[in-house]
Amino acid sequence: MCGIWAFLGLNAGNYVVKLAPWLIHRGQEGVSFVCHVDGSLVRLSDVSTISSTLCLGHARYSTSGPYGVELQPIVLGNDFALVFNGTISNYVELISKLRDFGIGIRTNYDALVLAHYMRELLSRRGIDDGISELFHTLRGGYSIIAIWRDSLIVIRDPWGIRPLVIGSDGNGIAIASESAALEALGMTWREVEPGKALALHGSGREHWVEGPRVRRAYCALEYIYFLRPDSHFNGISVYDARRKLGMVLAHKEGNHDIDIVTPVPETARIAAEAYAEGIGKPIHELIIKNRYVGRSFIKPPRERSVNMYNVIRDIVKGRSISLVDDSIIRGDTFRKVLPRFRRSGTRAIHVRVSSPPIRYPCFMGMDFPTRRELVAHGRSIDEVRGYLGADSLVYLTVDELMDSIGTTELCTACFTGNYPFTINIDESEKAFSGDRVWESQAL
Ligand SMILES: O=P(O)(O)OC[C@H]1O[C@H](OP(=O)(O)OP(=O)(O)O)[C@H](O)[C@@H]1O
Ligand SMILES: NC(=O)CC[C@H](N)C(=O)O
Ligand code: SF4
Numbered sequence: 001m002c003g004i005w006a007f008l009g010l011n012a013g014n015y016v017v018k019l020a021p022w023l024i025h026r027g028q029e030g031v032s033f034v035c036h037v038d039g040s041l042v043r044l045s046d047v048s049t050i051s052s053t054l055c056l057g058h059a060r061y062s063t064s065g066p067y068g069v070e071l072q073p074i075v076l077g078n079d080f081a082l083v084f085n086g087t088i089s090n091y092v093e094l095i096s097k098l099r100d101f102g103i104g105i106r107t108n109y110d111a112l113v114l115a116h117y118m119r120e121l122l123s124r125r126g127i128d129d130g131i132s133e134l135f136h137t138l139r140g141g142y143s144i145i146a147i148w149r150d151s152l153i154v155i156r157d158p159w160g161i162r163p164l165v166i167g168s169d170g171n172g173i174a175i176a177s178e179s180a181a182l183e184a185l186g187m188t189w190r191e192v193e194p195g196k197a198l199a200l201h202g203s204g205r206e207h208w209v210e211g212p213r214v215r216r217a218y219c220a221l222e223y224i225y226f227l228r229p230d231s232h233f234n235g236i237s238v239y240d241a242r243r244k245l246g247m248v249l250a251h252k253e254g255n256h257d258i259d260i261v262t263p264v265p266e267t268a269r270i271a272a273e274a275y276a277e278g279i280g281k282p283i284h285e286l287i288i289k290n291r292y293v294g295r296s297f298i299k300p301p302r303e304r305s306v307n308m309y310n311v312i313r314d315i316v317k318g319r320s321i322s323l324v325d326d327s328i329i330r331g332d333t334f335r336k337v338l339p340r341f342r343r344s345g346t347r348a349i350h351v352r353v354s355s356p357p358i359r360y361p362c363f364m365g366m367d368f369p370t371r372r373e374l375v376a377h378g379r380s381i382d383e384v385r386g387y388l389g390a391d392s393l394v395y396l397t398v399d400e401l402m403d404s405i406g407t408t409e410l411c412t413a414c415f416t417g418n419y420p421f422t423i424n425i426d427e428s429e430k431a432f433s434g435d436r437v438w439e440s441q442a443l
């Protein structure tokens, strides 16, 4: 999941630099910017002192194409730049559409295909019809901020899979993936509605374009893990949602032999606190995560194996501990954490998860595009417990997830295999799990 943001107004470079730290939890591969300067688009890693009234920022967590920061923002010629959060599930189909437009492109990078496709539609059909066609032909989770000639275009997918907010501090207009970023800079904000696109023109005129009306499918994993807890998504506080997830976990607790609850840092803390309150047990930080290494799940594969956890051995020894995490995806975290508890002489290890088992891949903005990498795929809950080496394991159900978040308008595809739109899992696995270092090459 990437972080995207933009500022339209005086000192735009300074604004986008200030917004960056509030969005880098969404992408750790690096941050990059593009600014409109004297009629040209300039791509830079530091724009704080640049004189510009329109800049875009991007923090990348790649789901497609080569890993690394240098691949967004995408700039095409002097008239088009794009930052994008999500995954274009049908990018292979768009490559054929581009071929019909006379553009040959050979890549496995969805954002590059999207950029060429969007620019082509805008230049051939104009802004309104171009965006409308984009809405009708893209499948996936996507929030997009693009510069097209002297206009800024902001788009949120019709399912509402990915978040996007727009706001202001009176000096200009800011757009960002998350509300917390705009609040941090003292701005007021509102969400861009799903299936809506805003075009802000150089003349100061603005207008909206509407996409198709489809069933809303807000990404459940955004609430569970991805968003900052001080953000709101579709009118729901992420903090509240995580507390409720923890409370429901507490209601399900049937084990009375628990001495201490400990969160698996960082994201699980809020759910773990609510769970500990609910079962009336003390909560202690017994897993110490190296705070300088960032999030582990979103790291590129070669960086994932590094251990970043230690435990407070003297306290866990001889005790029965309930470890609360927000999710188990590839199982990397528990594979690192659990043996440390065992070696320290923990009497019993109970794993509690504030979400359901993740059994299906995501092709809409998270980087787990294959069934084989998911620890719960093809395994019962008891088999996952045995595989991880826990004494007990409790997850939430999908109904409990929806009750806790307070809406049924969720994408739950990674739990259920029911995607918001028709998707061929075998084909999609091939499209997204190919060689991720294949060089992009526009012909
Ligand atoms: O089963 P896994 O494949 O390990 O994935 C799930 C884990 O990854 C995430 O933590 P992460 O370290 O990315 O971020 P956090 O510090 O915000 O919890 C998530 O919060 C789980 O702890
Ligand atoms: N996580 C994301 O939003 C990724 C955006 C885009 N698919 C990329 O790989 O750069
Ligand atoms: S499949 Fe899972 S991670 Fe992907 S969009 Fe749906 S809920 Fe989010």
Ligand SMILES: [Mg+2]
Pocket: 264, 265, 266, 267, 268, 325, 326, 333
């Ligand atoms: Mg975590």
